[in-house]
Amino acid sequence: xxxxxxxxxxxxxxxxxxxxxxxxxxxxxxxxxxxxxxxxxxxxxxxxxxxxxxxxxxxxxxxxxxxxxxxxxxxxxxxxxxxxxxxxxxxxxxxxxxxxxxxxxxxxxxxxxx
Amino acid sequence: xxxxxxxxxxxxxxxxxxxxxxxxxxxxxxxxxxxxxxxxxxxxxxxxxxxxxxxxxxxxxxxxxxxxxxxxxxxxxxxxxxxxxxxxxxxxxxxxxxxxxxxxxxxxxxxxxxxxxxxxxxxxxxxxxxxxxxxxxxxxxxxxxxxxxxxxxxxxxx
Numbered sequence: 628x629x630x631x632x633x634x635x636x637x638x639x640x641x642x643x644x645x646x647x648x649x650x651x652x653x654x655x656x657x658x659x660x661x662x663x664x665x666x667x668x669x670x671x672x673x674x675x676x677x678x679x680x681x682x683x684x685x686x687x688x689x690x691x692x693x694x695x696x697x698x699x700x701x702x703x704x705x706x707x708x709x710x711x712x713x714x715x716x717x718x719x720x721x722x723x724x725x726x727x728x729x730x731x732x733x734x735x736x737x738x739x740x741x
Numbered sequence: 742x743x744x745x746x747x748x749x750x751x752x753x754x755x756x757x758x759x760x761x762x763x764x765x766x767x768x769x770x771x772x773x774x775x776x777x778x779x780x781x782x783x784x785x786x787x788x789x790x791x792x793x794x795x796x797x798x799x800x801x802x803x804x805x806x807x808x809x810x811x812x813x814x815x816x817x818x819x820x821x822x823x824x825x826x827x828x829x830x831x832x833x834x835x836x837x838x839x840x841x842x843x844x845x846x847x848x849x850x851x852x853x854x855x856x857x858x859x860x861x862x863x864x865x866x867x868x869x870x871x872x873x874x875x876x877x878x879x880x881x882x883x884x885x886x887x888x889x890x891x892x893x894x895x896x897x898x899x
Binding site for chain 1: 756784789791795855858862
């Protein structure tokens with residue numbers, strides 16, 4: 628019931644790897660790590676959700692904040708490797724149309740744009 | 742009246758207990774034979790209800806409690822989440838729930854207020870009582886076919 632946040636920097640790209648659950652308890656910690664990265668001009672902030680096995684609306688709220696921040700700071704937010712359950716929440720809320728989400732196609736090497 | 746087992750728990754109105762209640766509902770739903778997908782829906786729905794109650798408790802006082810009740814019926818699970826603080830403004834919560842439209846400008850996106858929308862989407866039936874504090878009563882049926890797969894997820898079935 629915790630969340631581990633790892634950030635790796637690569638030139639103009641930050642890779643944020645998350646392990647655990649995103650809920651009301653862990654979302655503030657995620658927000659604190661994620662938002663400063665989106666404030667870097669021209670930065671690509673890629674969030675890897677492969678090991679996030681639970682997320683609720685508190686997580687959606689953090690990603691909406693981050694998206695807003697990218698628009699203000701000329702950076703870009705990208706979510707990758709979402710588990711089906713997590714992806715489903717983005718689809719139910721229509722956020723998959725607004726946030727750049729790429730998820731691996733099962734059994735293939737390519738990435739499919741959702 | 743159907744026969745049912747009732748389980749009740751009280752947790753402090755603090756975010757760190759959302760996960761504890763989530764584990765409890767996972768255990769109960771698993772025991773009842775819900776599918777993996779339904780259990781995941783129940784986990785999100787109950788977390789949303791508790792998160793709302795926690796947010797509310799924080800804005801009032803720091804030492805509130807949340808009461809959670811599980812009615813275990815043969816064909817359904819009824820979940821009650823009661824926040825025994827004052828009442829929050831339901832119209833404010835209900836206003837503006839719903840999925841995003843693609844055309845909506847990013848600046849207008851709201852960061853909160855998704856909770857009730859997700860509860861509606863993930864449960865078969867949702868009722869909210871705002872008389873003494875806020876009580877959210879939500880039901881999920883064991884056999885999904887029974888309530889149909891129509892778009893309106895709030896069933897009026899009794």
